[in-house]
Amino acid sequence: MDQTEQHAILAISLMAAFADGGKDEREREQIKRIAEGLSPEAEADLAKLYQDVLLKRRTLEASARSLSSPETRQLAYEMAVGVCDADGRRDAAEADFLERLRNALGLDAQPAQDFAESADDLADAPLTATPAVGPDAAALDASVLNYAILNGALELLPQSMASMAILPLQMKMVYAIGKAHGYELDRGHITDFAATLGIGMTGQYLEQMGRKLLGGLLGKAGGGLLGGLGSAATGVAFSFATTYALGKVAQHYYGNGRRIDTGELKQTFARLFAQGKELQGRYAGEIAHKARTLDVPQVLDMVKRR
Template identity: 60%
Template structure:
C-alpha cells in the first residue's frame, strides 16, 4: 500500500472510534495513547491524524477517496465495523456512519451486511459461557479455585488471542475482545462472583484497556506490521511475518487474566490506581513471556478453525 492509502485507512479507523459521539474520557485517552504508540513505528504521524479527526480537519469523503481498489474499500469497511462494534453493537450514530461509509466506498449491501451481522453476533456474544477449548476450573468451597488450572486457563486464552492476531481475517481480530471479556467472567466466577457485561467493561477500562482503542491498536499494528498486505495479496490464511500485534494481544490477555485473578481473589478491594499499576507490570512481564510461547502461538494459528471458534462464541 502507498502512504496515502495507509493514511486513509487509519483516518477511517479513527473516525469510526469517535462515530458514536460519546465522550468517555477514559476511552478518548486510550485512543490518544494508541495513536501515539502507533506513530513510533508506522512511518506516519498517527498522532497528527488523530488531531485532524478530532478537530474535523479531514472529511470521511476525503479518506474514502484515497482508497482506489475494491480490496482496500472492503477492508476499510470491515475495519470500521470492528471498531464501532468493539464496545457493543453499533448504535444509531455508528449505524449512520457505517451506512455513509459504505456508500462512499461504493459497496453493495451484499458486501456490507455479512460483515455487520458477524460483528453484531460477536458484540452480543454471551459472557457466561466456558472459554472455547478450555475446561472449567475445579473449585472447592474450602480451598477456592485450583490455582494451577486457573493459570493454565489464562495462558491458553493468551495463546489463542495471540494466534488470532496472526490471522489476516478481520473476523479474527473481532473475536479477541469477546474472548477477553469471557476470560474475566470465568476468573470472577472461579472466585464466586457472578459478573455482567457492564461490570466487565468497566473493569477493563479501569485497568487501562479501552475496548474501542484496543481494536484500533490491533488494526493499526497489523497495518504497520505488513500483515494486511497478505489480505490484499489474496494469500488468505498465510501468517504474517511481523508478530508485533500477536505479542500485544498475548500480553494484554495474559495481564488481564492475572490482574483479574488478583482483584477477585482479594474480594474486589483493589482500587483503580492499584489495578492499573498491576496491569502495567503484568503486561511488561507478559511481553517477555510471549517469546517463550511464540512457537505454540504460531502452531495454534496454523490449525485454528476461525469459523468454528466464532460459532462457539456466539451461540
Template identity: 40%
Template sequence: MNTRSTNETEAATLATLPVAGPDLPSTTERSGETDAMILRYAIVAGALELLPQTIATLAIVPMQTKMVYRIGSQRGVSLDRKAVVEFMGAVGIGLASQVFEGFARRLAGGLGKKVAGKMGGKIGHAAGGVAMSFGSTYALGMLAKVYYDGGRSLGMETLKAKYPPMLAEGKASAGKYGAQIAERSKQLQGAGLASILKGAA
C-alpha cells in the same frame, strides 16, 4: 448483512453472555485451573494475530471478556457485562483501544515492508501482534485473578498500576509458546467468529 457486520454483531452478542461457573474447588486447585485457563486464552489471542487482522480485532476483546467472566465465576462472583467492562476499562482494555492497536500494527507493518521488504514487514507485524495480544490477555487474566481473589478490594488506581508490569511479563513469555500459538492458529483457520469465541479455551 455483510461478513464484517455479521462478525461485529456476533462479537457484541457473545461478549455479553455470562458463563456458568462450576462448583467451587479448593483454593489451590482453583488457582491452578485458573492459571491454565489464562494461558489457553493467551495462546488463542496470540494465534488470532496470525489470522486476518479483522478477525483478531473483533475477536480478542469479546474473548477477554469471556475469560474475565469465567475467572469471576470460578470464585463464586456473579458478574454482569457492566462489571466486566468497568474492570477491563480500568486497566485500559476495551474495543476502542484494541481497534487502535490493530490499526497501528497494520500501519507499522506497512512501513516495515517499504523499508525491509514484504517478508520482513510480515514477520515484524506478526511478532509484535502476537506478543501484544498474548501479553495483554495474560496480564488481564492474572490481574482479574488477583482482583477477585482479594474480594474486589483493589482500587482502580491500584489495578492500573499493576497492569503494566504484568503486561511486560506476558509479552516476554509469548516466545516460550510460539509452537503452540502457531499450531492453534492452524486449527482456527477458516473458523467463524462465533466458533472461535465459543471454543476459545
C-alpha cells in the same frame, strides 16, 4: 498499500471510534496515544491525522476517495465495523456512520450487511464459558494461559474478523474468573474493570488492527499473510501479554473480594503486562501451531459457544 491509503484507513477507523459521540476524555486520550504510537517513525503524521479527525478537518468522503482498490475499501469498512462493535453492539449513530461509509466506499449492500451481522454475533456472544473453571488457582492459571495463546494466534490470522474475536474472548475469560470466585459479571462491569486498568476495548481493537495495517500484514481482505510470522511479532506479543495480564489481575482482584484499589490494580497490570511480553517468547511455537489450526468460521463458533 501506500502511506496515503494507510492513513485514509486509519482516519476512517478514528472517525468510527468517535461516531457514537459518547467517548469520554479518558477514552479520547487513550485513542490519541494509540494513534500516535502506532508508527514511531511517522509519529508527527499520525498526531496530525488524529487532530484532523477530531477537529473534522478531514471528511469521511475524502478519506474514502483515497482508497483506489476494492481490497482497501473493503478493509476500511471492516476495520470501521470492528471499531464500532468493539465496546458492544453498535448504536444508531454508529449504524448511520457505517451506512454513510458504505455508500462513500461504493460497497454492495448485502455483503457489507453480512459482514456487519457476523460482527454483531461476536459483540453479542454469550459470556458463559464452558467448561466452567473452579476457584482452583492452578486451573485458573492454565485457563488464562490458554486464552493468551489463543488470542496471540488470532493476531497471526489476516482476516479482520479474527481480530474482532480477541475482545469477546477476553470478556469470557474475565467472566469465568469472576464466576469461579462467586461473582456474576455482565459486559458493563467487565468493560469498566478493563478501563480501570487502562484497556479501552475500542482503543485495543484500533491498536491491534493499526499494527497489522502499518506492519504490512493485511493484504487483500480475507487473503494471506504478506509479512510472515516475524513481522507479526509485535502484535502477537501485545495480544498475548494484554490477555495474560488482564486474566492474572482479574484473578488477583476477584480472589481478594474486589478489595484492591485502582492504583494497585494499574501497577499490577503494568508489571504483569511486561511479564507477559517476556513470557510470550516461550510459547511462540504453540501460538504459531494454534494459528495454523484455526480458520475464521471455527473462531466465530468458538466465541459463541466457548
